Amino acid sequence: MEQVLAFALLGLGPGALYSGIALGVVLNYRGCGVINVAMGAIAALGAYVAYGLRTGGYLFLPPLPLVPAHVNFGGPVGVVPALVIAVLVCALTGLLLDVLVLRALRNASPLAKLMATLGLMLSIQAIILLRFGSSGQSAPDVLPNGPGDVVHLLGVTIPSDEFELAGIVAVAAFALVAIYRWTRFGLATRAASENETTAVLVGLPPARLSAMNTVLAASLAGALGVLVAPLTQLDSTTIPLAVVPALGAALLARFTSFGIAMVAGLGLGVIESLVTYLQSRPWFPTTHGAQLPGVADLLFFAIIVAAMYWRGGALPYRGSLVERRLPAVPKPVRLQRPAIVCAVLCITAFLLFTYDFRQAAINSLIGMLVCLSLVVITGFVGQISLLQVALGGVAAFAVSKLSMSAGIGFPLGPIFGVVIASLVGVAAAASALRVRGVNLAVVTLAGAVALQSFVFDNPTWGGGFTGSPVNPPHLFGVDLSTQASFPTGGGQLPSPVFGLVCTVAVIMAGLLVASVRRGRLGQQMLAVRSNESAAAAAGISVRNVKLLAFGLASALAGVAGSLYAYNFGSVTADRFGVVNALVFVSFAYVGGITSVTGAVLAGLGVTEGVFGHILEKWVGVPASYQLYVAGLLLMATLITLPEGIAGGRRPPPPIRAISRLIVGPGRARRTSAAVGATQGGATS
Amino acid sequence: MTAVLETRALSVSYGGVRALADVDVEVGEGQLVGLIGPNGAGKTTWIDAVCGFVPATGETRLDGRTISGMPPTARARAGLGRTWQAAELFDDLTVRENLSVAADRRPMWRLVGEALTGRESDPPNVESTLELLGIGELADVAADELTQGQRKLVGVARALAPGPRVVCLDEPAAGLDSAESRALGQRLRQVVDSGVAMLLVDHDMGLVLGVCDRVVVLEFGRVIAAGPPEVVRRDPKVTEAYLGRAAQESQAILDASAIGTGT
Numbered sequence: 001m002e003q004v005l006a007f008a009l010l011g012l013g014p015g016a017l018y019s020g021i022a023l024g025v026v027l028n029y030r031g032c033g034v035i036n037v038a039m040g041a042i043a044a045l046g047a048y049v050a051y052g053l054r055t056g057g058y059l060f061l062p063p064l065p066l067v068p069a070h071v072n073f074g075g076p077v078g079v080v081p082a083l084v085i086a087v088l089v090c091a092l093t094g095l096l097l098d099v100l101v102l103r104a105l106r107n108a109s110p111l112a113k114l115m116a117t118l119g120l121m122l123s124i125q126a127i128i129l130l131r132f133g134s135s136g137q138s139a140p141d142v143l144p145n146g147p148g149d150v151v152h153l154l155g156v157t158i159p160s161d162e163f164e165l166a167g168i169v170a171v172a173a174f175a176l177v178a179i180y181r182w183t184r185f186g187l188a189t190r191a192a193s194e195n196e197t198t199a200v201l202v203g204l205p206p207a208r209l210s211a212m213n214t215v216l217a218a219s220l221a222g223a224l225g226v227l228v229a230p231l232t233q234l235d236s237t238t239i240p241l242a243v244v245p246a247l248g249a250a251l252l253a254r255f256t257s258f259g260i261a262m263v264a265g266l267g268l269g270v271i272e273s274l275v276t277y278l279q280s281r282p283w284f285p286t287t288h289g290a291q292l293p294g295v296a297d298l299l300f301f302a303i304i305v306a307a308m309y310w311r312g313g314a315l316p317y318r319g320s321l322v323e324r325r326l327p328a329v330p331k332p333v334r335l336q337r338p339a340i341v342c343a344v345l346c347i348t349a350f351l352l353f354t355y356d357f358r359q360a361a362i363n364s365l366i367g368m369l370v371c372l373s374l375v376v377i378t379g380f381v382g383q384i385s386l387l388q389v390a391l392g393g394v395a396a397f398a399v400s401k402l403s404m405s406a407g408i409g410f411p412l413g414p415i416f417g418v419v420i421a422s423l424v425g426v427a428a429a430a431s432a433l434r435v436r437g438v439n440l441a442v443v444t445l446a447g448a449v450a451l452q453s454f455v456f457d458n459p460t461w462g463g464g465f466t467g468s469p470v471n472p473p474h475l476f477g478v479d480l481s482t483q484a485s486f487p488t489g490g491g492q493l494p495s496p497v498f499g500l501v502c503t504v505a506v507i508m509a510g511l512l513v514a515s516v517r518r519g520r521l522g523q524q525m526l527a528v529r530s531n532e533s534a535a536a537a538a539g540i541s542v543r544n545v546k547l548l549a550f551g552l553a554s555a556l557a558g559v560a561g562s563l564y565a566y567n568f569g570s571v572t573a574d575r576f577g578v579v580n581a582l583v584f585v586s587f588a589y590v591g592g593i594t595s596v597t598g599a600v601l602a603g604l605g606v607t608e609g610v611f612g613h614i615l616e617k618w619v620g621v622p623a624s625y626q627l628y629v630a631g632l633l634l635m636a637t638l639i640t641l642p643e644g645i646a647g648g649r650r651p652p653p654p655i656r657a658i659s660r661l662i663v664g665p666g667r668a669r670r671t672s673a674a675v676g677a678t679q680g681g682a683t684s
Numbered sequence: 685m686t687a688v689l690e691t692r693a694l695s696v697s698y699g700g701v702r703a704l705a706d707v708d709v710e711v712g713e714g715q716l717v718g719l720i721g722p723n724g725a726g727k728t729t730w731i732d733a734v735c736g737f738v739p740a741t742g743e744t745r746l747d748g749r750t751i752s753g754m755p756p757t758a759r760a761r762a763g764l765g766r767t768w769q770a771a772e773l774f775d776d777l778t779v780r781e782n783l784s785v786a787a788d789r790r791p792m793w794r795l796v797g798e799a800l801t802g803r804e805s806d807p808p809n810v811e812s813t814l815e816l817l818g819i820g821e822l823a824d825v826a827a828d829e830l831t832q833g834q835r836k837l838v839g840v841a842r843a844l845a846p847g848p849r850v851v852c853l854d855e856p857a858a859g860l861d862s863a864e865s866r867a868l869g870q871r872l873r874q875v876v877d878s879g880v881a882m883l884l885v886d887h888d889m890g891l892v893l894g895v896c897d898r899v900v901v902l903e904f905g906r907v908i909a910a911g912p913p914e915v916v917r918r919d920p921k922v923t924e925a926y927l928g929r930a931a932q933e934s935q936a937i938l939d940a941s942a943i944g945t946g947t
Contacts, residue, residue: 526776537843538842
């Protein structure tokens with residue numbers, strides 16, 4: 001019993017981190033209606049600033065032209081100044097985020113805002129990787145942590161900082177409650193989040209309120225990052241991804257209540273610690289004698305799903321000046337010509353390209369499939385799913401396991417893989433039918449984390465640390481693999497044959513998605529996206545449409561996952577991990593989440609894709625900087641084109657010109673012709 | 685005459701507030717029934733309850749078959765159409781698509797097949813419904829580019845396109861000027877004469893009393909009067925509900941003076 005208590009109390013420290021980030025998320029939501037997924041990354045930023053100051057006496061700066069990497073203070077800095085500087089850096093980050101990015105996106109869709117904070121998260125992670133490497137550090141103590149700094153309670157001895165951290169977030173939460181209840185600033189924010197219009201009418205500047213809240217949120221998260229870092233790992237993912245349980249806590253608090261967010265954060269920390277205790281018991285299931293990975297993540301996911309049922313419904317409505325909608329969904333005027341042109345382009349490319357560009361093109365084609373999946377589920381039906389990449393992983397591991405242990409190869413293996421991915425996708429959708437919008441984003445994010453750590457990291461079901469191998473694909477004795485021999489290509493990997501396989505898959509998927517958009521099914525999806533009540537009143541089964549869309553999107557993701565498996569000959573967990581999932585969603589949004597054209601652009605842009613390879617080879621941007629550049633580009637694109645490059649009614653002229661070449665002159669009244677995607681009234 | 689749509693003792697409570705209390709309404713075959721009442725009387729709540737959007741007690745029957753407890757989609761597919769005060773069009777679709785997506789009641793596997801083969805077909809009623817409401821020229825306009833009055837008409841057209849047995853219209857004339865409102869009334873009359881029963885909620889008394897066969901008056905969630913328009917018009921309870929007692933007295937004075945001058 002003492003041990004249970006000890007483990008429970010040892011969860012307070014990590015719980016304090018979740019609490020602090022959750023408070024930041026709630027603050028940011030109330031301040032300007034953004035779900036800030038970068039709050040964990042901001043905490044990590046604070047932790048690293050303090051780490052650099054205290055161990056090396058320097059302040060690291062982001063990689064920018066003409067800016068030095070470090071500012072030296074001439075020797076290690078003390079605890080308090082380091083904490084102060086770290087919080088100031090986080091406050092400045094929050095201010096820049098608000099003024100430069102969120103203000104420009106004030107009337108954009110909630111998804112666009114979420115994507116923008118994702119850009120910040122990726123940038124911060126990339127900066128940490130560039131400045132400190134990927135191996136991780138251990139932060140020096142902030143709170144006193146000597147042998148005497150312990151608390152004896154009911155027979156157990158617990159380091160006192162666990163209690164101090166819990167106390168600090170409790171004080172922070174109560175302070176926030178007090179500020180929101182009794183200060184003019186707090187009242188004004190509440191007024192603005194109720195109704196921005198009236199807040200403007202009575203002369204309260206929502207822009208300044210939003211900035212103040214974002215700065216406050218970032219400072220709080222940064223401070224907690226500095227304080228909790230000694231208790232956890234200091235690297236580019238651990239603290240940034242602490243945002244997942246924190247989002248769960250914020251969801252429990254309906255993105256409104258500071259008190260509930262604080263308690264829920266601490267509670268999740270305690271639960272996580274108790275899971276660690278339970279896993280040390282002999283009766284707890286193991287996998288080949290080793291601990292099951294990801295049990296806590298699975299539990300977090302279950303808690304979040306249960307909370308969605310229990311608390312029900314959507315986020316509190318945030319009144320605003322302009323109705324926020326997802327980007328318009330252009331209707332393709334024709335299918336054959338763009339399909340043929342793209343096929344010819346791809347075939348030519350695979351015959352002529354050198355091996356490195358062939359690999360980049362294959363990565364891009366597979367990326368396009370993932371993005372097409374997102375076009376269906378998010379673009380057409382308006383459901384923000386961060387689960388699609390993980391569903392690709394489900395298919396990939398299925399292909400691998402079927403191939404290695406059951407001897408089921410191509411094409412049956414991928415077919416089973418796609419079916420399994422679809423079933424998992426539909427099951428996930430069925431359990432989350434009542435959840436929509438950014439709530440669904442939070443739930444599916446937790447689901448993706450759970451799938452990654454509980455299934456993919458598992459050495460038996462998934463890839464473990466080494467990855468899970470795949471036999472190369474053969475069809476009627478013809479080698480379709482990356483090693484297939486081919487007259488051109490110089491015998492180097494990957495073979496053009498595999499590129500052609502990917503081309504066929506992408507063209508068929510693109511045609512299918514465009515055809516869905518043109519037909520009644522697509523209209524039903526858009527009707528559900530516009531207005532679920534009106535769709536139901538018009539006799540459309542909202543449930544069936546959503547389930548079908550999830551099934552189709554999951555199948556597309558499954559095709560992508562199967563091709564990934566064959567592409568690398570081995571399936572690893574991190575490729576289908578949550579960071580990659582976020583990267584894909586952001587590329588899909590920037591390309592244009594509502595059209596096949598957008599998916600094609602997004603696929604070209606994905607990491608290790610064609611654009612990235614061009615940047616690396618011809619422009620000289622090293623691959624290690626690509627995540628950083630991608631994060632910054634994501635924010636920049638969202639500011640200039642809040643609907644994505646091909647997502648709006650009027651894509652930029654160069655995109656229109658290229659797509660006119662591929663699609664042919666549009667018959668539509670609105671001239672936003674794009675690859676297989678033209679907006680307009682020409683319905684027949 | 686058989687009732688196409690009827691409610692028996694329909695009641696809805698929001699928390700402690702009784703929004704509808706034992707409301708009986710009947711819409712007969714080929715009838716246009718008006719449902720009127722002051723703001724907050726429960727008119728929209730009645731439509732929401734009948735169409736399955738709010739939980740209600742009591743019974744709702746469509747063509748004699750009870751539909752209480754069915755989800756909105758099933759009620760719509762059983763032949764019940766409705767419109768919304770704020771039109772609630774599908775803004776990502778054109779006007780024609782708004783109608784055809786509602787009118788197409790084929791099972792989903794047929795639609796999947798259509799997507800796979802790339803063949804498209806429009807349901808039959810769409811063009812004629814557009815013409816009936818005089819919005820044929822708007823067919824290819826995107827729904828979010830319409831004026832408020834046009835949106836209302838498209839909302840009515842969308843409810844009629846599937847060929848329902850009965851439609852409930854929630855303030856279709858709000859936002860229309862009086863000439864447009866009169867034109868709408870004539871078109872609604874045509875629709876009813878073509879065999880669709882209709883329930884009309886509106887604040888335009890001229891419209892409701894002018895075109896309806898029967899009028900039901902709600903106040904505070906209860907039926908206070910029902911009958912032919914000319915009867916309801918003279919019912920003192922109705923005048924009081926709408927204008928208050930003082931107004932009723934002044935109305936009496938006005939009526940008296942009108943008799944006195946012989947007009």
